[in-house]
Amino acid sequence: MFKKSYHSAISLIIVARRSIKIESELNLVNQMKLMNDKKQFNKALELFDKHKDKSIDRSSNMILTQILKACAGIGDLQRGSTIHRLVSSRLENDSYLLASLIHLYMQCGEVAQAQSLFDVSTKKTLSIYGAMMKGYIKNNQADKVVDLFKRIKNPDEIIIILLFNACAQLGTEEALNSIKQVSSKIVQSFQSNSRLLTSLLDGLVKCGDITYAENLFNTFKNKTVSMYKVMINGFLKENNCLKVLSLFNQIKMNNIEIDHIIWTCIIKCLSEIGDGDFSQSIVILKYIMPSSICGLIQMEFFLIFFVL
Numbered sequence: 001m002f003k004k005s006y007h008s009a010i011s012l013i014i015v016a017r018r019s020i021k022i023e024s025e026l027n028l029v030n031q032m033k034l035m036n037d038k039k040q041f042n043k044a045l046e047l048f049d050k051h052k053d054k055s056i057d058r059s060s061n062m063i064l065t066q067i068l069k070a071c072a073g074i075g076d077l078q079r080g081s082t083i084h085r086l087v088s089s090r091l092e093n094d095s096y097l098l099a100s101l102i103h104l105y106m107q108c109g110e111v112a113q114a115q116s117l118f119d120v121s122t123k124k125t126l127s128i129y130g131a132m133m134k135g136y137i138k139n140n141q142a143d144k145v146v147d148l149f150k151r152i153k154n155p156d157e158i159i160i161i162l163l164f165n166a167c168a169q170l171g172t173e174e175a176l177n178s179i180k181q182v183s184s185k186i187v188q189s190f191q192s193n194s195r196l197l198t199s200l201l202d203g204l205v206k207c208g209d210i211t212y213a214e215n216l217f218n219t220f221k222n223k224t225v226s227m228y229k230v231m232i233n234g235f236l237k238e239n240n241c242l243k244v245l246s247l248f249n250q251i252k253m254n255n256i257e258i259d260h261i262i263w264t265c266i267i268k269c270l271s272e273i274g275d276g277d278f279s280q281s282i283v284i285l286k287y288i289m290p291s292s293i294c295g296l297i298q299m300e301f302f303l304i305f306f307v308l
Contacts, residue, residue, distance in 0.1 A: 041073035106135025
């Protein structure tokens with residue numbers, strides 16, 4: 001009886017210690033994630049270094065993923081490579097850890113190393129494909145994104161956004177055709193994703209079909225400032241100032257907050273028109289524009305350069 005009670009007590013102690021360790025790890029992961037999300041990468045690494053159990057080979061995959069994300073953020077290839085060497089046996093069974101390592105190498109310009117990891121992986125998940133696609137874009141190899149996309153059977157919204165971003169970087173007729181082909185097959189559930197729709201518009205505009213982009217833009221029910229920004233920049237590059245001003249009026253009518261980039265585009269547009277009445281409009285803008293925005297775009301510079 002005593003022996004049985006003794007073993008039960010020991011078991012309870014072991015369970016309690018494991019629970020404390022798990023809770024401690026989760027707290028560390030959450031704190032590091034919060035710092036990484038705020039791009040406080042050095043702080044995230046410092047937090048890990050202060051942790052009582054900071055041994056890499058004994059750290060959980062969740063902690064390692066956050067460490068790798070921080071290393072990628074500051075370009076710490078040496079530390080990331082050390083982690084790779086110590087935990088290489090875990091990669092095949094954890095797609096998020098592998099994706100984080102690929103992301104690190106891509107961020108540091110080590111495309112060949114990232115490619116090697118991707119090629120030997122037998123369980124390629126969407127997160128792994130996404131890490132490769134994002135890395136190709138960063139390293140100006142957008143054509144490889146298009147090729148890789150063709151190998152993915154059921155892409156999610158993030159993968160489609162990355163494809164559109166790559167096509168925008170390419171700016172070719174072939175890329176334009178890819179955008180139109182994929183966008184025509186986007187499922188209904190994706191059509192409420194404003195980031196995806198913004199990337200779609202950006203790709204169409206940068207591939208030279210602003211008319212198609214405009215027609216699509218006009219069908220959107222919930223237009224965001226980012227969507228307006230894409231269209232305004234597109235029309236500004238084509239010197240179509242009337243359409244830029246028309247979009248500006250829409251933004252004002254819909255009570256959408258205007259950032260300094262759009263204000264700058266409007267001022268440039270008015271200066272291109274060169275009409276006296278429009279020049280006076282630039283002066284008027286100074287009084288309807290928030291003071292914080294005036295400071296960001298150096299309003300006084302524009303007034304001196306374009307009006308006086």
